[in-house]
Amino acid sequence: MKPDISTAMRQLIEQIREALPFDASEAQVCQGPCEGCSMKLLDYLDMELQDWEQRLAQGEKPGLADYSKLAKTGQRVHRVLEKNGLLPCSG
Numbered sequence: 001m002k003p004d005i006s007t008a009m010r011q012l013i014e015q016i017r018e019a020l021p022f023d024a025s026e027a028q029v030c031q032g033p034c035e036g037c038s039m040k041l042l043d044y045l046d047m048e049l050q051d052w053e054q055r056l057a058q059g060e061k062p063g064l065a066d067y068s069k070l071a072k073t074g075q076r077v078h079r080v081l082e083k084n085g086l087l088p089c090s091g
Contacts, residue, residue, distance in 0.1 A: 016074040
């Protein structure tokens with residue numbers, strides 16, 4: 001049985017938080033090559049995640065489009081961090 005959309009959104013937020021180095025220092029993030037500012041992307045995505053965590057806590061139900069948008073944003077940030085050498089390439 002598939003989870004409801006709110007549960008799925010919480011799971012997505014958890015997966016993104018586990019996959020990306022939100023707790024890395026600026027010195028760690030801002031070394032080496034840079035295609036797109038990794039620090040700014042992490043800050044932006046962190047704000048998006050916090051916003052959704054707050055909205056979910058208030059009982060808001062996301063739509064499939066909201067889920068897809070957050071998933072795509074997470075994937076794009078992940079790809080930039082891979083290009084910048086902050087994450088191992090996934091293939």
